[in-house]
Amino acid sequence: MKFEAKTKATTKIPTASMPDIIFMLLIFFMVTTVLRTYEGLNVFLPQARKIERLETKRHVSYIFLSKDGLISIDDKIIAMENVKHIMYEKRVADPQLTASLKADKNVQMRLINNLHMELREADALKLNYSSKPAP
Amino acid sequence: MKKRVKPGEIPTASMADIAFLLLIFFLVTTTIDMDKGLGQVLPPKGEQMEVPKKNLSNLLINARGEVLMDNEPVQIRDLRRRVQEKLAANDLLIFSVKTHPRTKYQSYINVLDALKQAKATRISIAEPD
Numbered sequence: 001m002k003f004e005a006k007t008k009a010t011t012k013i014p015t016a017s018m019p020d021i022i023f024m025l026l027i028f029f030m031v032t033t034v035l036r037t038y039e040g041l042n043v044f045l046p047q048a049r050k051i052e053r054l055e056t057k058r059h060v061s062y063i064f065l066s067k068d069g070l071i072s073i074d075d076k077i078i079a080m081e082n083v084k085h086i087m088y089e090k091r092v093a094d095p096q097l098t099a100s101l102k103a104d105k106n107v108q109m110r111l112i113n114n115l116h117m118e119l120r121e122a123d124a125l126k127l128n129y130s131s132k133p134a135p
Numbered sequence: 136m137k138k139r140v141k142p143g144e145i146p147t148a149s150m151a152d153i154a155f156l157l158l159i160f161f162l163v164t165t166t167i168d169m170d171k172g173l174g175q176v177l178p179p180k181g182e183q184m185e186v187p188k189k190n191l192s193n194l195l196i197n198a199r200g201e202v203l204m205d206n207e208p209v210q211i212r213d214l215r216r217r218v219q220e221k222l223a224a225n226d227l228l229i230f231s232v233k234t235h236p237r238t239k240y241q242s243y244i245n246v247l248d249a250l251k252q253a254k255a256t257r258i259s260i261a262e263p264d
Contacts, residue, residue, distance in 0.1 A: 015151070018151040019147070019150040019151045019154050022151055022154035022155055022158055023154050025158055026154055026157050026158045026161060029158065029161040029162060029165060030161055032165075033161060033164070033165045046240055046241040046244040046245075047241070047244075048172075048173055048244050048245070048247070048248040048251075049248055049252060050173065050248050050251035050252045051171045051172055051173060052171065052172070052173070052174060053170065053171045054170045054171070054172070057170070060170065100170055100172065101172075103240050104240065105239065105240055105241035105244070106239055106240065106241070107239070107240040108236060108237050108238065108239065108240070109196075109234040109235065109236060109237070109238040109239070109240060109243055110236035110237065112234075112240055112243065113234065113236070113260075113262075116177060116260060117262075119177055120177050120178070120179065120180040121180055123179065123180070125176055125177040125178070125179060126174075126176055126177075127174070127175045127176070127177055128170070128172040128173065128174050128175070129172050129173040129174075129175065129244060129247070130170060130171070130172040131171065131172050131173060131244055131248075132171075133171070134248075
């Protein structure tokens with residue numbers, strides 16, 4: 001007795017929609033990638049153990065503070081007394097703003113304290129002291 | 136004369152390959168490592184809070200990075216344990232960190248790190264004199 005295949009199922013996987021699927025993945029990654037990262041200043045970050053990661057990159061504004069006392073926000077060198085104006089504008093544009101302070105480990109606290117005052121005046125109260133994991 | 140008609144089709148077989156290549160490029164160039172650091176919320180400007188003295192612990196850091204906790208010198212490595220002891224005795228304790236203008240940022244971060252490691256949540260940054 002001879003058996004005959006009842007179904008005529010082919011073993012081919014349809015690949016016609018493959019480019020569409022991949023393009024969708026591609027577009028997803030393109031949209032979620034944040035490309036804008038600022039060069040900033042050359043700083044050696046301090047080291048700490050109990051570090052936590054920032055939840056998102058979208059609501060973060062970086063403030064660089066080099067050991068010479070230069071302040072850079074969005075790749076522009078800014079005087080200390082102008083920080084509040086810029087941070088205030090940023091804060092108005094994005095209420096969820098977190099300021100990530102990338103300060104050199106040898107910076108004197110005088111500058112950090114001044115920066116605290118500026119940020120408080122700008123009402124940008126969420127601050128993150130960017131640091132490296134300690135060995 | 137014979138007119139040659141070219142087939143007007145674009146080959147789509149390699150489309151998937153091209154899309155894969157782009158996909159892999161974006162996957163590779165996406166920076167996954169997020170920014171890490173110590174979080175701190177600054178007090179709003181002009182806010183003055185009266186804190187009972189028993190709920191306040193003063194931490195002073197001098198220009199050489201030496202720490203004085205409630206008028207007792209403390210080594211950085213012992214700070215975490217000492218803070219934990221103090222918190223166990225009084226969990227409403229607020230730690231007020233005060234620095235000398237010439238204190239190095241790293242010393243300040245070390246103290247803040249020790250406080251965070253001891254799970255101190257009420258940290259205040261004292262205004263410099």
